[in-house]
Amino acid sequence: MSTGLMACTADEPAEPPPPPKPSIMVLMTDTITPASDIIWGVEDPQADEEWQVLDDAAVTLMETFAATRNGGGGPNDDGWADEAKFQAYIDQEVVALKQARAAIAARDLDGLFDAGGELYTPCEECHIDYNPGVAEEPY
Ligand code: HEC
Numbered sequence: 363m364s365t366g367l368m369a370c371t372a373d374e375p376a377e378p379p380p381p382p383k384p385s386i387m388v389l390m391t392d393t394i395t396p397a398s399d400i401i402w403g404v405e406d407p408q409a410d411e412e413w414q415v416l417d418d419a420a421v422t423l424m425e426t427f428a429a430t431r432n433g434g435g436g437p438n439d440d441g442w443a444d445e446a447k448f449q450a451y452i453d454q455e456v457v458a459l460k461q462a463r464a465a466i467a468a469r470d471l472d473g474l475f476d477a478g479g480e481l482y483t484p485c486e487e488c489h490i491d492y493n494p495g496v497a498e499e500p501y
Pocket residue numbers: 385386387390391394395398436442448449451452455481482484485486488489492493495496501
């Protein structure tokens with residue numbers, strides 16, 4: 363009896379539960395929006411450090427969009443992530459972000475402006491399909 367009890371106690375290690383996935387909404391507002399603003403707000407970067415800030419933002423965006431591919435903690439997130447159309451918008455973001463990183467590496471400001479435009483289109487189109495309320499809001 364006491365052995366059984368001990369075994370039972372031993373079987374209850376404090377294994378922390380996995381952290382809950384953030385919702386797509388939180389990723390959008392807390393990470394994707396500020397990182398995109400860095401890319402869209404580019405003026406005239408000169409020093410390597412200034413270009414690095416832009417590249418870091420592009421990498422953050424790639425990682426965060428990649429995370430949205432797997433859904434999230436919001437009520438509709440996993441359903442959206444299952445849709446090919448949703449994934450296709452993320453594919454477009456990845457293409458735009460690769461273009462942005464190539465422009466940053468080449469110190470090509472015009473190329474970065476173009477990539478910023480490519481980055482914007484899927485934001486708008488995906489919101490029209492999946493978050494109609496926000497589609498007309500400027501951000
Ligand atoms: C693949 C689809 C998709 C793409 C691409 C996308 N979003 Fe979103 N975004 C969403 C969805 C879905 C929501 C709403 C989430 C919810 O309602 O739970 C959202 C919500 C938002 C919100 C919050 C709006 C509100 O209602 O308060 C902001 C801000 C936002 N996105 C910014 C961006 C920016 C900036 C980009 C482009 C760099 C972008 N999003 C690209 C799907 C996308």
